[in-house]
Amino acid sequence: MPDLSICGMEAKLLEQRTSGSEPSKLPYQLIRKITNDFDKGRILGSGGFGTVYKGVYEDGREIAVKVLHNISGVDDKEFHKEFDNLRGLKHPNIVELVGFCHEWEKELAVFEGKQVTAERLCMALCFEY
Numbered sequence: 001m002p003d004l005s006i007c008g009m010e011a012k013l014l015e016q017r018t019s020g021s022e023p024s025k026l027p028y029q030l031i032r033k034i035t036n037d038f039d040k041g042r043i044l045g046s047g048g049f050g051t052v053y054k055g056v057y058e059d060g061r062e063i064a065v066k067v068l069h070n071i072s073g074v075d076d077k078e079f080h081k082e083f084d085n086l087r088g089l090k091h092p093n094i095v096e097l098v099g100f101c102h103e104w105e106k107e108l109a110v111f112e113g114k115q116v117t118a119e120r121l122c123m124a125l126c127f128e129y
């Protein structure tokens, strides 16, 4: 995805945060970009279901990105349940869900000595930092 649309997504997300509307669907490429390609130095912590990264936008604003992909025990159904539970929560003591990513990513893998294209589901929940 070209950088231009990613910048557009960033602007949309920031606008939604201030207007308090529904969490935005974010492309995997944007998640990669704002976490600096899942940089270990950006890890804020980890829980039972994933790793939380600090995501930084071009204008310097920050969000927390909880990446659930590749974690056993988190399936599609569980992700949707978690998302539905969090999306409506508005409380001063609860960090707000501002975005999410649910996207199949193609990646190269080696299978029986041959290079193949494999698909992997990326699931992430983005919160106020």
Ligand SMILES: Nc1ncnc2c1ncn2[C@@H]1O[C@H](COP(=O)(O)OP(=O)(O)OP(=O)(O)O)[C@@H](O)[C@H]1O
Pocket: 044, 045, 046, 047, 048, 049, 050, 051, 052, 064, 066, 095, 127, 128, 129
């Ligand atoms: N919104 C946030 N802003 C800043 N840091 C965060 C945020 N969310 C999580 N973290 C950091 O990441 C750590 C792990 O958070 P996470 O939500 O995964 O924990 P958990 O509640 O134990 O998770 P789980 O529900 O998956 O068991 C937290 O202890 C905190 O240090």
